[in-house]
Amino acid sequence: METLFRFFAQFQPLSTDAQDAIREICSVVHLKKNEELQPIGHTCRTIYFVKKGIARIYYYKDGIDITESFSFENSIIARVESLFTTKPSRKAIQIIEDAELIAINATQLFRLYDIHPSIERLFRKIFEKGYVETVNRMESLQFHTAEERYSALLHEAPDFLRRVPLKYIASYLGITQVSLSRIRATLK
Amino acid sequence: METLFRFFAQFQPLSTDAQDAIREICSVVHLKKNEELQPIGHTCRTIYFVKKGIARIYYYKDGIDITESFSFENSIIARVESLFTTKPSRKAIQIIEDAELIAINATQLFRLYDIHPSIERLFRKIFEKGYVETVNRMESLQFHTAEERYSALLHEAPDFLRRVPLKYIASYLGITQVSLSRIRATLK
């Protein structure tokens, strides 16, 4: 639990009261590889903090499995397009490396916003950062070549490639596995 | 100015006090087609509300002009990756149809967050919506074909295509003008 508050402290200091209030709506979850955390069709009402392991958000397009994003240690994972609209999500969360997560009840969290402005501010900042990351990612999908996207990943997050199966990385980069294999071959 | 508050009211009710505080940090700007609103290299410290006209965010990749996004009447435009990080932006804002904008001083706005929690909440919700739109757009760039993206635009926002030059739409869809022309030809 201390890991979570160290993560929060990077964004916003919290009073003991506020910390306790958050503690009340959290629970620790242990999950094994391949387990599903939130199924497709379910409205997102939980925000997860990844303490250990890796999770991904994925969906199906024409029956093909597409990875939208990954979350590693010390980061937040949530299907925001459902969380912020309260509509059912076409996406699911799956564990791809044995994980320890902290589940934050979002319904209760949003209620805490009225009581502790510092909590509202904390999550505002967390999601602002997520927004910025998404804008940057969109830019890379919009006008970088697949090879540029792969190289950037190789350079910025080599750990990524060691721990995540390539089949997931391919769709994350917006290409097929075959195409990714070809790119890897040319870069050797 | 009333248009702005009607837009805000969709997200969050504001007291007269809060409204007055916002009014203090706003100014109206009239701009002609092709005028630059915020140049490349400048740190974004202004959030604009588009009352009339169209604006776009664009940048250069290998010397080629890429449109990241458009904003029409009744929407907000800001280079969030700069606004939320206070880093200089590689992007610029340009007017593509004579416009009337309301400029909101973001530095002063963020100060108002401490005085009026309702204002912080308002902008939290506005940017949460922007975040959701960006996630959806990323999905379309990640795994829809260019033709699917064009058709979706044609279907969901025909107005878009009437008012925005195709040269801007092409890069917005992540393709070249030539490719867009071909897609349009096959859909006739």
Next chain:
DNA sequence: GGATTCCTTTTACATTTGTTAAATAATCGA
């Protein structure tokens, strides 16, 4: 430890998209 399953690469070919250049079409300003 061997069989099975899953992951990754390779091959061959089809399709899409990019590039460059030229031709039309539309718009704008004097």
Next chain:
DNA sequence: TCGATTATTTAACAAATGTAAAAGGAATCC
């Protein structure tokens, strides 16, 4: 309105990526 500029389309060819199928590796399970 005319000329000039800008926008869009078309053509021809090159490059990148997709598809389907097969083969080789790696991991996993009894």
